[in-house]
Amino acid sequence: xxxxxxxxxxxxxIAVICDLLIARTSGKRLLGYMTSFVITLIGLxxxxxxxxxxxxxxAMVIALGIALMWxxxxxxxxxxxxxxxxxxxxxxxxxxxxSVDIDKxxxxxxxxxxxxxxxxxxxxxxxxxxxxxxxxxxSGKLEKAAHFFTTLKRLLLNRRSQFDA
Amino acid sequence: MxxxxxxxxxxxxxxxxxxxxxxxxxxxxxxxxxxxxLLLNGSLLVMICLFLLIGIDLTFEHLxxxxxxxxxxxxIYCLILIGVVNDSPTLAIVKALMSARPEGLTEEDLDKFIKxxxxxxxxxxxxxxxxxxxxxxxxxxxxxxxxxxxxxxxLYTRLLRIERETG
Numbered sequence: 219x220x221x222x223x224x225x226x227x228x229x230x231x232i233a234v235i236c237d238l239l240i241a242r243t244s245g246k247r248l249l250g251y252m253t254s255f256v257i258t259l260i261g262l263x264x265x266x267x268x269x270x271x272x273x274x275x276x277a278m279v280i281a282l283g284i285a286l287m288w289x290x291x292x293x294x295x296x297x298x299x300x301x302x303x304x305x306x307x308x309x310x311x312x313x314x315x316x317s318v319d320i321d322k323x324x325x326x327x328x329x330x331x332x333x334x335x336x337x338x339x340x341x342x343x344x345x346x347x348x349x350x351x352x353x354x355x356x357s358g359k360l361e362k363a364a365h366f367f368t369t370l371k372r373l374l375l376n377r378r379s380q381f382d383a
Numbered sequence: 384m385x386x387x388x389x390x391x392x393x394x395x396x397x398x399x400x401x402x403x404x405x406x407x408x409x410x411x412x413x414x415x416x417x418x419x420x421l422l423l424n425g426s427l428l429v430m431i432c433l434f435l436l437i438g439i440d441l442t443f444e445h446l447x448x449x450x451x452x453x454x455x456x457x458x459i460y461c462l463i464l465i466g467v468v469n470d471s472p473t474l475a476i477v478k479a480l481m482s483a484r485p486e487g488l489t490e491e492d493l494d495k496f497i498k499x500x501x502x503x504x505x506x507x508x509x510x511x512x513x514x515x516x517x518x519x520x521x522x523x524x525x526x527x528x529x530x531x532x533x534x535x536x537x538l539y540t541r542l543l544r545i546e547r548e549t550g
Contacts, residue, residue, distance in 0.1 A: 219444045219447060219448060222448070238542070238543065241543045242542065242543055274384055274385050276384065276385040276386045276388070276389040277384075277385040279389060280385055280388060280389060280392070280448060280452060283452060283455075284451060284452055284455055287452075287455040287456060287458070287459050288455060290459050290462070291455070291458055291459060291462065294459075294462045299536050299539055299540070300540075303472070303502065303503075303506050304506050304509065304510055304515075305536060307503075307506065307507065307510065308510070308515065308516070308525065308529050308532065308533050308536075309533055309536065309537070311516065311523060311524070311525050312525060312530070312533040312537075316524060316525050316530065317522050317523065317524035317525070318522065318523055318524075319521060319522055319523075320518065320521050320522065320523050321521070323507075323523055324503065327503045328503055329497050329498075329500065329501055329502055329503050329504075330497050332472055332502055332503060333472060333476065333493070333496070333497050333500070333502075336472050336473050336476060337476055337493075340473070340476065346476075346480065349487065350487075351489065351490065352483075352486065352487030352488060352489055353480060353483075353487055353488040353493070354480065354484075354487040354488075355477060355480035355481055355484070357477075360473075360474075360477045361477065361481060363474060363477070364474050364477045364478050364481060367466055367467055367471075367474055368478065370463070370467045371467050371468075373404055373408075374403075374404060374407040374408065374412065374415065374464075374467060375407065375408075375411065375412040375415075375467070375468070376408055376411070378478075379470055379475070379478075379500075
């Protein structure tokens with residue numbers, strides 16, 4: 219058991235350090251995430267095979283499951299810090315000295331601005347294309363993600379959107 | 384050997400997830416996170432008792448691994464639930480674009496979509512509910528907890544040289 223946890227913690231530490239180094243030196247977040255994921259996915263079984271005697275395939279599957287789940291938790295925390303709307307609003311209030319007039323905050327964060335900024339980012343990344351004044355979706359990955367979350371929302375909450383009446 | 388733990392976890396997760404889907408649908412999403420924690424941990428406990436009752440060997444070491452695995456699973460399941468319960472603005476745009484096929488989304492459609500999706504209001508409300516901001520006389524202020532959160536985040540973003548951007 220000690221071997222399993224030591225291996226998980228060691229591999230994840232290396233993965234996180236690599237992610238942070240890539241982010242700091244190149245600013246390419248996606249590359250950092252992918253590198254840390256590959257290190258966890260390939261590095262953990264390799265290290266376990268070399269330290270575990272006898273080799274137990276079920277122990278390896280469980281250890282890999284725990285490591286990937288911890289990596290996913292790390293990824294979510296980092297993503298929330300870097301792009302969550304709630305975190306951005308908290309940082310905006312902090313930048314104003316810890317408190318801000320609600321109307322001023324709504325000037326910076328309003329639905330129109332929020333949606334248009336995101337739409338522009340999607341267009342810049344090629345996921346949305348503008349043709350004859352109409353916006354068209356051009357990303358299979360985003361479509362799959364939307365299907366995944368809509369299916370789960372239907373399954374668990376029996377509705378399609380948070381804003382459904 | 385960890386074969387028994389593997390099947391213990393598999394059965395616990397399957398039972399816990401099925402119970403959670405049923406409970407969420409029945410309760411219309413009320414207490415969805417609390418129920419996930421309760422049902423997944425409850426399923427593990429019941430499965431451990433069943434395994435021991437029918438004489439399947441489980442050592443203390445096995446139980447520790449099983450508990451760590453389930454708690455990690457509960458954490459990632461709750462993280463996924465956050466995305467399920469709260470619409471992400473980007474995914475909402477994607478869904479609107481998918482619905483507008485094949486003609487595409489016009490500026491008029493976009494205005495209607497923005498009016499129907501009050502993201503900023505819902506996030507501000509959520510921050511108030513979780514006690515991260517307080518509103519008094521039209522002024523929104525951070526609480527002591529959120530001040531600490533923002534300090535830690537600022538440290539992290541400085542480490543990564545991430546610029547603060549709005550929107």
